Amino acid sequence: MGEVKLLATPQSSPCARIEWALKMKGVEYKYMKQSLLNKSHLLLQSNPVYKKVPVLLHNGLPIAESLVILEYIDETWKQNPLLPQDPYDRANARFWARFFDEKCAVGMWKAGVAQGEGKAGAIESALESLALLDKQIEGKRYFGGEEIGYMDIVAGGIPYWLNVLEQVGDMELMTPQRFPHLHRWSLNLMQTSPVKDCLPPRDSVVNYFRLGFKKARSMSSANNNKS
Numbered sequence: 001m002g003e004v005k006l007l008a009t010p011q012s013s014p015c016a017r018i019e020w021a022l023k024m025k026g027v028e029y030k031y032m033k034q035s036l037l038n039k040s041h042l043l044l045q046s047n048p049v050y051k052k053v054p055v056l057l058h059n060g061l062p063i064a065e066s067l068v069i070l071e072y073i074d075e076t077w078k079q080n081p082l083l084p085q086d087p088y089d090r091a092n093a094r095f096w097a098r099f100f101d102e103k104c105a106v107g108m109w110k111a112g113v114a115q116g117e118g119k120a121g122a123i124e125s126a127l128e129s130l131a132l133l134d135k136q137i138e139g140k141r142y143f144g145g146e147e148i149g150y151m152d153i154v155a156g157g158i159p160y161w162l163n164v165l166e167q168v169g170d171m172e173l174m175t176p177q178r179f180p181h182l183h184r185w186s187l188n189l190m191q192t193s194p195v196k197d198c199l200p201p202r203d204s205v206v207n208y209f210r211l212g213f214k215k216a217r218s219m220s221s222a223n224n225n226k227s
């Protein structure tokens with residue numbers, strides 16, 4: 001198995017993905033909690049390009065970016081496969097994982113941060129992406145079928161983090177009427193190990209988003225003042 005270390009922040013949903021995957025595989029690891037306000041030398045050295053968590057260190061070798069780390073974990077520890085076995089299904093899972101990060105997660109974040117006249121449009125755009133995701137889970141218990149897998153881990157921030165994002169961002173995106181399939185999946189996932197056993201305290205996520213929103217809003221008003 002070798003030495004496995006995870007550089008992570010408990011309030012980050014990309015970091016939670018890696019914890020869930022390691023737990024599903026039964027891989028023991030050392031959690032090395034990182035401050036994002038005062039980044040450690042180890043984090044900067046391990047992920048010099050993006051300087052972000054999560055980073056997995058396997059026998060001292062760093063792997064960054066949560067989707068890349070998930071694939072590395074799946075290829076290194078073969079038990080309890082995360083990605084589907086069929087190449088077409090694997091390609092599809094990768095497609096939707098990228099869609100989730102590039103459209104859904106970015107859209108939900110922007111909708112939360114937006115204020116004033118831009119807010120309605122940002123919410124609309126996030127809802128469009130979530131509607132596409134809702135269709136993907138129709139008639140299935142999990143994205144991969146009967147068992148929790150790669151795409152459930154990737155989208156696993158929805159049940160917990162989205163609810164906090166809605167509170168802090170003063171909006172409501174996820175309702176059973178709008179997204180019946182995603183809503184049912186969210187309830188299932190929150191009852192499923194390792195997700196249900198490995199979630200940060202809600203208050204800490206509220207504070208994390210408040211700080212993130214403050215930073216994003218001040219950056220956007222600084223950019224507006226420049227132009």
Ligand SMILES: N[C@@H](CCC(=O)N[C@@H](CS)C(=O)NCC(=O)O)C(=O)O
Pocket residue numbers: 009012013014015036051052053054064065066067
């Ligand atoms: N695409 C990256 C995103 C990781 C990410 O956004 N990490 C955030 C915490 S949730 C971070 O480290 N932020 C620090 C910064 O932006 O300086 C992944 O999936 O790993």
